Amino acid sequence: MQVKIGIFLCDCGGSLRNIDFPKIRGNLEKLEGVAFVDISHNLCLEEGGKALASRILSEDINRVVIAACSPELCEHNFMRLLESLRLNPNFLSIANIREQCSWAHKEDVTGKALELLRMAINKARLLQPLERKEVPVNQEVLVVGGGFSGMESTLELSQLGLRATLVEKGSALGGKLSELEGFYGLGASPKEMLGSMTRAIEEGKNIEVLTSAEVTRVEGEVGNFTVRIRRGGEEFPRSFGAIIFATGYRAGILPRDFELRPSVNIISQRNLIEILQAPEKLERKPETIGFILDVSDESSRLATLLVLNNALAVKEKWGSEAYVFCRNLKVDSDGAEKLYREARATGIAFLKFEKKPQISEEDGRVKVEAKDVLLGEEISLSCDILVVEEKGLPPEGTEALSSILNIGLDSQGFYQNENVYLYPVDSGRKGIFLVGACRGDLDISRASMDVASAVMGVCELLASGKAIVEAEKVRVDPDKCRACLTCIRVCPHGAIRLVRVNTEKEVAQIYDLACEGCGICAAICPAKAIDFEGYTDEQILAEVEAIGE
Amino acid sequence: MIVAERKPLEEIKEMIAGYKRILIVGCGTCVTICWAGGEKEVGILSSQLRLAFGKDGNELLTSEVTIERQCEREMVEELRDKVQEVEAILSLGCGAGVQTIAEVFEETPVYPALNTKFVGMPEREGVWVETCRACGDCLLGETGGICPVVRCAKGLLNGPCGGTKRGKCEVDPEKDCAWTLIYRRLEKQGRLDLMRKYYPPRNFQAVTRPGKVEALQA
Amino acid sequence: MGGNNKIVAFCCENSACAAADRAGKIRLYYPDNVRVIRVPCAGRVDVLHILKAFEKGADGVLVMGCQEEACRHLTGNTRARERVKYAEILLKESGIDGERVRMVNLAPEMAHKFAQEVSEMTERLKGLGPTPIKNGGPQR
Ligand SMILES: Cc1cc2nc3c(=O)[nH]c(=O)nc-3n(C[C@H](O)[C@H](O)[C@H](O)COP(=O)(O)OP(=O)(O)OC[C@H]3O[C@@H](n4cnc5c(N)ncnc54)[C@H](O)[C@@H]3O)c2cc1C
Ligand code: SF4
Ligand code: SF4
Ligand code: SF4
Ligand code: SF4
Numbered sequence: 001m002q003v004k005i006g007i008f009l010c011d012c013g014g015s016l017r018n019i020d021f022p023k024i025r026g027n028l029e030k031l032e033g034v035a036f037v038d039i040s041h042n043l044c045l046e047e048g049g050k051a052l053a054s055r056i057l058s059e060d061i062n063r064v065v066i067a068a069c070s071p072e073l074c075e076h077n078f079m080r081l082l083e084s085l086r087l088n089p090n091f092l093s094i095a096n097i098r099e100q101c102s103w104a105h106k107e108d109v110t111g112k113a114l115e116l117l118r119m120a121i122n123k124a125r126l127l128q129p130l131e132r133k134e135v136p137v138n139q140e141v142l143v144v145g146g147g148f149s150g151m152e153s154t155l156e157l158s159q160l161g162l163r164a165t166l167v168e169k170g171s172a173l174g175g176k177l178s179e180l181e182g183f184y185g186l187g188a189s190p191k192e193m194l195g196s197m198t199r200a201i202e203e204g205k206n207i208e209v210l211t212s213a214e215v216t217r218v219e220g221e222v223g224n225f226t227v228r229i230r231r232g233g234e235e236f237p238r239s240f241g242a243i244i245f246a247t248g249y250r251a252g253i254l255p256r257d258f259e260l261r262p263s264v265n266i267i268s269q270r271n272l273i274e275i276l277q278a279p280e281k282l283e284r285k286p287e288t289i290g291f292i293l294d295v296s297d298e299s300s301r302l303a304t305l306l307v308l309n310n311a312l313a314v315k316e317k318w319g320s321e322a323y324v325f326c327r328n329l330k331v332d333s334d335g336a337e338k339l340y341r342e343a344r345a346t347g348i349a350f351l352k353f354e355k356k357p358q359i360s361e362e363d364g365r366v367k368v369e370a371k372d373v374l375l376g377e378e379i380s381l382s383c384d385i386l387v388v389e390e391k392g393l394p395p396e397g398t399e400a401l402s403s404i405l406n407i408g409l410d411s412q413g414f415y416q417n418e419n420v421y422l423y424p425v426d427s428g429r430k431g432i433f434l435v436g437a438c439r440g441d442l443d444i445s446r447a448s449m450d451v452a453s454a455v456m457g458v459c460e461l462l463a464s465g466k467a468i469v470e471a472e473k474v475r476v477d478p479d480k481c482r483a484c485l486t487c488i489r490v491c492p493h494g495a496i497r498l499v500r501v502n503t504e505k506e507v508a509q510i511y512d513l514a515c516e517g518c519g520i521c522a523a524i525c526p527a528k529a530i531d532f533e534g535y536t537d538e539q540i541l542a543e544v545e546a547i548g549e
Numbered sequence: 550m551i552v553a554e555r556k557p558l559e560e561i562k563e564m565i566a567g568y569k570r571i572l573i574v575g576c577g578t579c580v581t582i583c584w585a586g587g588e589k590e591v592g593i594l595s596s597q598l599r600l601a602f603g604k605d606g607n608e609l610l611t612s613e614v615t616i617e618r619q620c621e622r623e624m625v626e627e628l629r630d631k632v633q634e635v636e637a638i639l640s641l642g643c644g645a646g647v648q649t650i651a652e653v654f655e656e657t658p659v660y661p662a663l664n665t666k667f668v669g670m671p672e673r674e675g676v677w678v679e680t681c682r683a684c685g686d687c688l689l690g691e692t693g694g695i696c697p698v699v700r701c702a703k704g705l706l707n708g709p710c711g712g713t714k715r716g717k718c719e720v721d722p723e724k725d726c727a728w729t730l731i732y733r734r735l736e737k738q739g740r741l742d743l744m745r746k747y748y749p750p751r752n753f754q755a756v757t758r759p760g761k762v763e764a765l766q767a
Numbered sequence: 768m769g770g771n772n773k774i775v776a777f778c779c780e781n782s783a784c785a786a787a788d789r790a791g792k793i794r795l796y797y798p799d800n801v802r803v804i805r806v807p808c809a810g811r812v813d814v815l816h817i818l819k820a821f822e823k824g825a826d827g828v829l830v831m832g833c834q835e836e837a838c839r840h841l842t843g844n845t846r847a848r849e850r851v852k853y854a855e856i857l858l859k860e861s862g863i864d865g866e867r868v869r870m871v872n873l874a875p876e877m878a879h880k881f882a883q884e885v886s887e888m889t890e891r892l893k894g895l896g897p898t899p900i901k902n903g904g905p906q907r
Contacts, residue, residue, distance in 0.1 A: 070788045071805070072780070096803070099791035105799040112799050119802065408841070420874075421781065421839040428841050484582040489674040492810075492841040518840035519811030523850070524767075526587040527577065527615075535811055540804060544820050547802050548773050558860035589815065593857065596818040600861040603822075604899035765856060766814060767849030 003033045003125050006061035007117070008052055009097075010043040010068040016102040020110040024067075027114055031121065035059050043068055049081060056085055063091050063124040067117050069098040088129035090534065095120040118546035126539045133471045135513055137223030138241035139163065139462045144215055147175020149436025149447045150246035151197045154207055156455045162462065163206040165238065167213045167229060169397075173198055175248050176437070180273070214397075218243070218404050221495060221514035222431025222461060241462045242431040244454050245415070247401070249392040249437040265366045266359075269306050269390045276313055285318045286384035290368050293389045294327035295356060301330045301441045303389045308339045310387065311348050322348045323381055325357055325370055334445040351379060359386065392441050405432060406494040414440045425454045429494045430514050433457055469512040473533050474522065480529035481507040487521035487530060496521060550670070551579040551643045552677040553586060553663040554762050558597055564660040565598075565637055569608055572635040573598075573662070574628065574650065575615030576642035583677050584764045585663055586641030588615040594641065594662060610635075619646025625653045632657055667760045675767065679760035684751070691743050693734030699759045700727035706748040772892040774801040774885065775820045776829040777812045781839040783831030785875035790882045797882035798889040801829075808832065809870075810843025817854040817868055821900060826892045828854075828868045829884060835872050844872060864895055 007028055009021050025037040036059055042048040043066065056064065064082060068074055071094040079089035095116040101109050139162055143153050146168030157164040172178065177194040188196070201207055213231035220226045225240045251270060267275075275281055291307045294300075304326075311322040324343075329350070331337045344350070357370035366386040372379050394413040402409050407427045408416040415427065415434045425433045435450035436442060442450070461467065476487070476496075483506050488496045495514035500506050508529075510521070522530040528537070565571055573595050581587025595611045602609035614631060616624050619642030628650075632638065637658045640647045643665040651659040667679040682699045688706070689696060698704050702720035709728035712719025716729040735741050778784045784805055790797060806812055809832025817828050830851050832844040848870045855865035869888060873880045 070784075072785060072788060096788070099788035100803055101791075101799075103791035103794060104787075104797060106796050107799070109799055112802075115802065119804070416841075419839075419841065420837045421833070480588075482577055482581045482587070485671075486584075486674065490842070490846075492843070516840060518808035518843050519806065520808065520840060520843055520846060523811055523813040524846075526581050526584045526589045528588040528592070532807075532811065535806060537813070537815070540806070540816055541819055541823075543804050544775060544816070544823050544825070547775065548771070548824060558857075589813075592815050593818065596815060596822055597857055597861045599822055600818065600858070600863060600900060604862045766853045767846040 001062060003063055004059075004061045005034045005063040005065055005121060005124055006056060006059055007034060007037040007065045007121070008040055008043060008055075008067070009037065009117075010040045010048070010066070012069065012098055012102075013041050016098060018105065018108050018110075019097060019102055019113045020108070023110055024114050024117065028117060028121070033125065034121070035061050044074055044077070049077075053081060053085055056082075056087065062087065063093070063127060065093050065095070065117065065120050065124050067095040067097045067113065067120070070096050070100070088131075090130040091124070091127055093120040093124035093127065115547060119543040122542035122546045123539050126536070126542055128533055130470045130473055130533055132468055133512075134466050134468055135223065136466050137462050137513075138225075138239050139465055140165065140240050141458055141462070142167065142215075142225070142227055142238070142240040142243045143246060144243065145175065145246035145248055145436075145438065146170070146173040146209070146211070147246060147248045147436065148177050148193075148197075148444060149248070149438075149451055150175070150244070151201060152448060152451045153244045153246060153435060153455060154209075155197065155200055155204060156451060157458065158204045158206045160455065160459060160463075161206070162458065163208075165208045165210065165240070166201070167215060168209070168211045169214050169247075171212050173201070173209065173211065215401070215404070220497075221511040222429075223467060223513050225431065242433070242458045244433045244435055244458065245401070245405075245427075245438055246434075246436045246451075247395050247398065247438040249414075249440075250395045251390040252393045265361060265364065265384065266386050266388060269310055269387055272310055272314075272385075272387050276310075276317060279317070286314070286320050288321045288323070288381070288383040289314050290366065290381055290383040290386045291322065291324045291389075292326070292357065292359075292368070292386060293324065293329070295389065300389075300391060301333050301336075301443060302392055304330045305333060305336055305339070305443060306390060307387075308336065308343050312339070312343055312346065315346050315348060320384075323368075323383070324348060324350045325353055325368060326350065327353060333443040392437060395438065398438070405429065407432065407434075410440075412440070414438065423453060423457070425450050425457065428492060430516070431461055467513050471512055472510075473512070474510050474515050474517060474519070475531050475533070476508045476510055477529045477531065478507045478509075480527050481525075482527045482529070483507055484526060486524055486526060490524055491521055492516075492518065550582055550668070551645075551665060552583045552667050552669045552679070552760075552762050553580050553643050553665045555585055555590065555594070555641075556662055556664055558594075558601065561594070561639065561660070561662055562598070562601060565639060568636045570610040570635045571612075571637045571639055572628070572631050573611055573613050573639045574619065574641065575613070576619040576640075576646050577615050577617045580641060580643060580646075580663065581615075583671075583762065584675065584766065585762075586643075588613075591615055591641055594639070619643075620649050622649060622653055625649050628654075666762055669760070669762075672761075675764040677762045686751075688748070691746060692731045693738060693740070693743075695727060695731045695734060697727050697731065700725075700730070702727075706751065708744060772798075772800050772826045772889055772897075773824065774827045774829060774888055774892070775825045776801050776803050776831055776885070777806050777809070777816065778803045779809045779832040779839075779843070780805050780807055782833040782873055782875050783809075783871070783881065786831075786873050786877045786881040789876060789878035793878055795878055795882040797885045800889060801885045808838070808840045808843035809847035810838075810840055812847055812850065814850050814854045814857060817851070818857060821858065821863060821867070821898060824898070824900060826867065826895075826898050827888045829871055829888060830868070831871045831873060831881070831884070833872065834874050837874070848872075863898060863900075866891055867895065867898070 021039050028037045040048050082089045097113045141164045143150050143166045154164045154166045174194045177190040180190050216230050217228035223241050314320045351372045353370040360367045365382050369380045410416045433454035435454045436447040493516045498506050499509045519532045522532045575591035591613045632654050639662050641662045647661045668681040669677045669679045672678045713726040718724045718726045832847050838844040851870040859865045871884045
């Protein structure tokens with residue numbers, strides 16, 4: 001098809017005065033393949049758009065070059081306009097002569113504007129049509145992890161009419177809900193809550209629960225994951241459109257933080273909860289109990305909650321004296337501030353240190369020496385029991401799962417999720433969501449928010465049963481691909497896989513729906529087998545070529 | 550596969566000094582996969598050369614082509630027309646590739662742009678390690694599929710030396726002791742009796758092993 | 768192109784393009800020798816694009832992407848950083864000053880940083896003088 005370019009210059013209501021538009025027109029009209037150069041004052045308004053449309057139709061052009069404001073502002077609208085004229089929306093190339101030219105410089109910038117236009121024209125000549133196509137998506141959802149977050153996700157999905165399969169590693173549902181006695185920020189006790197959620201799941205529609213089961217492999221992409229599940233001795237494949245991970249966390253003590261050996265007198269929060277639940281284990285009531293928090297500098301939301309809970313509990317059950325040594329209290333979770341006030345009101349003492357306290361054991365008691373920065377005094381406390389803080393650690397198998405999923409981990413071994421461009425529950429791979437405590441230090445109210453956003457994300461992808469994609473925008477040329485696997489290893493969104501084309505040849509293939517269009521693969525392929533329409537090597541270099549012509 | 554590494558530009562420049570028209574030939578197989586001699590690397594070298602020559606005010610006409618396998622005469626034969634237009638050929642194939650081109654086009658000088666390093670496999674993206682020294686007398690069947698010739702720093706064939714310590718090698722404590730790995734593997738297979746098998750000495754020259762190539766690009 | 772300290776700036780459309788737009792919007796008036804080439808992510812930029820920009824006469828190249836640890840495509844900006852380093856090595860091998868190429872990390876609202884980086888590169892290029900490459904050299 002002969003390239004026939006129509007050029008529209010917009011002077012933004014006559015406000016771009018440091019550009020000589022007629023001069024530019026004169027210059028561009030002579031270029032090969034240019035059908036016309038129009039000057040408009042208001043391309044973005046209805047009137048301007050109509051004029052543009054009628055010119056495109058009457059001159060029968062097949063490439064549109066627009067010099068106007070930033071493409072971030074206008075590109076989308078012009079693409080839709082082209083589409084309405086039955087011209088492929090990819091046949092559009094925009095020169096930003098406003099923000100990045102007229103507005104950015106004081107002096108006359110006709111020369112620069114002309115160059116920006118030549119760049120856009122050079123690119124326009126090479127543009128290829130992109131077709132949009134509909135792909136079916138599987139509407140079943142896999143939820144991994146049967147704690148609060150996993151159960152809540154399952155329930156919400158089923159209420160929205162999506163079929164959910166809940167896979168739990170343990171023999172029963174509940175996660176932390178079944179382990180913990182007292183919970184704050186909830187109307188009900190964890191046990192009651194677990195009871196009602198379990199019932200709802202049993203009665204719920206479209207729900208399948210697999211306990212004592214684990215995920216061993218995840219293949220494919222959004223809309224079409226193939227997951228291998230192991231249960232008992234057997235392993236079987238299942239297909240899902242999306243996956244929600246709610247694998248929670250495991251509470252643990254970091255020994256390097258304490259340099260302490262747990263003993264009868266130095267115990268973990270978990271030990272204390274056990275004793276609280278079965279007081280007969282105790283020979284006599286402890287009179288003085290110390291709690292210690294933030295020995296390493298990161299203060300944790302959940303550790304704070306736990307200490308507050310437990311300090312209150314020992315006060316209530318045994319009437320013991322309770323002292324909390326801490327660096328900072330993180331009370332930003334629901335109800336934590338209230339809890340803290342309650343603790344102070346019942347006479348629990350809070351001591352704030354900056355330098356790590358000295359801890360020693362003598363005569364069956366534990367001595368804690370610290371400098372309180374508020375009192376400015378050295379304090380020495382001898383207590384019957386010292387309860388050390390617990391940290392949230394990633395559950396066992398997180399590393400293995402992350403490599404199955406091709407998702408990164410943060411420095412603490414939790415799933416990576418801190419990225420300003422991603423929603424917190426996004427994993428970086430489309431269709432895979434991370435919710436609840438598997439993302440780190442989250443309480444129930446935050447876990448519920450996660451669940452809500454993940455379920456919304458799933459609906460967006462799967463609710464209609466199909467998705468619209470730009471087909472082969474990023475494409476591997478099967479003849480050039482050497483199956484070196486580089487692109488598969490580097491794609492940050494896990495959108496590429498190896499497919500077999502015949503008995504002896506395998507090549508990389510990009511899954512349109514999962515591809516987020518970053519071009520990392522195209523830049524790295526050692527065989528130059530990947531093309532990214534709109535940003536092919538040729539198109540980028542054609543732009544470079546126009547500079548300073 | 551064969552793992553190779555690009556030579557420094559300085560050396561390549563010296564080799565082709567004086568020529569005005571050269572053909573740069575990539576190989577689409579092993580060296581493409583190890584990021585040393587595929588279409589992309591051909592482009593980089595060619596661009597670098599044009600810049601370097603242009604800077605000195607010298608003219609250099611480069612044409613670029615990448616073929617399926619340089620170590621096949623028939624495939625190299627396809628280059629005939631292109632070769633007729635140039636004074637010299639710069640090959641980004643392994644040593645076998647360079648030699649095949651030289652054999653097919655006897656009148657045209659061929660220069661290697663790569664140093665061929667070893668037979669290996671990717672350790673992770675951009676890093677390749679040596680796994681076979683092509684010793685010509687493969688004993689993998691008796692060593693649990695772990696090659697002592699390459700993966701033992703000393704190339705020992707009859708069990709570990711006295712320097713093995715907690716599974717690590719005394720030459721480089723970062724590296725695993727190959728013989729510990731072999732022991733473990735054979736243990737898993739219930740074939741520990743193989744540890745007793747004796748291999749007469751072979752003659753290996755002093756070389757650092759296993760070799761490793763790390764790409765500079767990302 | 769040649770002369771005039773021409774800078775080619777490969778700009779990520781998630782961050783640097785917005786920063787450049789903003790710099791115009793708030794009239795920061797930076798040198799007009801820069802030409803922005805929009806890319807979907809700094810990770811789209813190949814060393815070959817950088818080398819060829821110099822072949823075609825650019826005096827300097829900027830690769831501009833998202834802030835460290837905040838790439839829309841997770842690893843695009845770190846790859847871009849490594850590639851810029853690699854391009855520096857390749858350019859030096861060819862006798863072209865490695866200072867002519869630079870990686871810049873910025874957030875969409877960092878208009879000042881955009882303008883400042885362009886100005887700094889312009890100054891640097893004035894110091895270095897035009898590249899020794901006349902006009903693209905002989906092409907294949
Ligand atoms: C001691 C303690 C006290 C707390 N107190 C409070 C409080 O007072 N108020 C509050 O709001 N929050 C509190 N929390 C936090 C609260 O427990 C969590 O926010 C919440 O339970 C998180 O739920 P979850 O479903 O994300 O994780 P979990 O409850 O940890 O559930 C994870 C589930 O996933 C399963 N699993 C893990 N890996 C796999 C796998 N690979 N395959 C299949 N299944 C897997 C586990 O077996 C488990 O059942 C406390 C936490 C602790 C540890
Ligand atoms: S990087 Fe290129 S050659 Fe390698 S598998 Fe991907 S498309 Fe094929
Ligand atoms: S463009 Fe980016 S997201 Fe798409 S396949 Fe390539 S690397 Fe993956
Ligand atoms: S020439 Fe060398 S690099 Fe190329 S295919 Fe043959 S053995 Fe592999
Ligand atoms: S013994 Fe080792 S070096 Fe020799 S052929 Fe086998 S793998 Fe290669």
